[in-house]
Amino acid sequence: MSLSILRCKPLALCAALALSPLAAQAANWSDTSVSYRTGDTFGEPGVANSVAKDIFGFTHVSGHNYGQNFLNVDILISDKNDPARGGSEGAQEIYVVYAHQLHLGKVFKKDLSFGPVKEVALTTGFDWNTKNTNFAPKVRKILVGPTLKFDIPKGFLDVSLLYYKEKNNNGIVGTSVDFDSTYRIAVAWGVPFNLGPVPLSFEGFLNHTGEKGKDGFGNKTDPETWTDIFLMADIGQMLFDKPKTVRAGIGYEYIKNKFGSKEGSRGSETTTPMVKLQWHF
Numbered sequence: 001m002s003l004s005i006l007r008c009k010p011l012a013l014c015a016a017l018a019l020s021p022l023a024a025q026a027a028n029w030s031d032t033s034v035s036y037r038t039g040d041t042f043g044e045p046g047v048a049n050s051v052a053k054d055i056f057g058f059t060h061v062s063g064h065n066y067g068q069n070f071l072n073v074d075i076l077i078s079d080k081n082d083p084a085r086g087g088s089e090g091a092q093e094i095y096v097v098y099a100h101q102l103h104l105g106k107v108f109k110k111d112l113s114f115g116p117v118k119e120v121a122l123t124t125g126f127d128w129n130t131k132n133t134n135f136a137p138k139v140r141k142i143l144v145g146p147t148l149k150f151d152i153p154k155g156f157l158d159v160s161l162l163y164y165k166e167k168n169n170n171g172i173v174g175t176s177v178d179f180d181s182t183y184r185i186a187v188a189w190g191v192p193f194n195l196g197p198v199p200l201s202f203e204g205f206l207n208h209t210g211e212k213g214k215d216g217f218g219n220k221t222d223p224e225t226w227t228d229i230f231l232m233a234d235i236g237q238m239l240f241d242k243p244k245t246v247r248a249g250i251g252y253e254y255i256k257n258k259f260g261s262k263e264g265s266r267g268s269e270t271t272t273p274m275v276k277l278q279w280h281f
Helices: 009-019 104-108 235-240
Strands: 029-042 051-064 067-078 092-103 117-131 140-150 156-170 175-178 182-195 198-209 224-234 246-256 270-280
Touching: 029 246, 092 104, 092 140, 104 117, 117 156, 140 182, 198 235, 198 246, 224 235, 224 270, 235 246
Parallel strands: none
Antiparallel strands: 029 051, 029 270, 051 067, 067 092, 092 117, 117 140, 140 156, 156 175, 156 182, 182 198, 198 224, 224 246, 246 270
């Protein structure tokens, strides 16, 4: 059953959790960073040629007594292959992701660990975007569901099964699209290790989102797979004896059926190497 995102019960749950005393706990720890990454073979649905993008990011992660918060804001600047409205320059996009994890073992004061899993969490979150193309997307997503948190020494591995609901705009046909509810399997990881004297981290995410009904053109959507993978070196530790400050690395982005577009359609796939520079403060 397709419901308006403004009336969707999980949205109320997200808001309730965000405003609850548990979610409002003062941070016990936090990490904030700004970053720059770039690649030149991104795909965009409906765009014939590969797109080069410069991406400026702001990321904040913090933990409190009962869980943790994640916020990421990206500003994406495309080249002219992905034109802005009017076609005189490349498009610009802002994309915001927020997620909150409520660690249920801490809430209920019980040991919920089993096997390699150290904790079970309830994840709630949303995505929001705007982009100045003729399509004029306005992504509004909510997500809620359980997360298994694996015991990774000095790192993390989270696997989530999430309820997914999206509303978006299609400026080509001039309509707002209320997609069907579906699921998302989300995996995120960060695994630090040393290669000789070089401190490295293998990190990234993988999301698989089910089909979500018809798009604004009346076409049936396909499941989407999206992964970003990075190998980052701790430059701050190696050069300045200041660990976890300046990091640099290489990465790769792969997307199949971007935004649920039909498999094999123009611009539906991304396969691009990337470089990334990040400063933590």
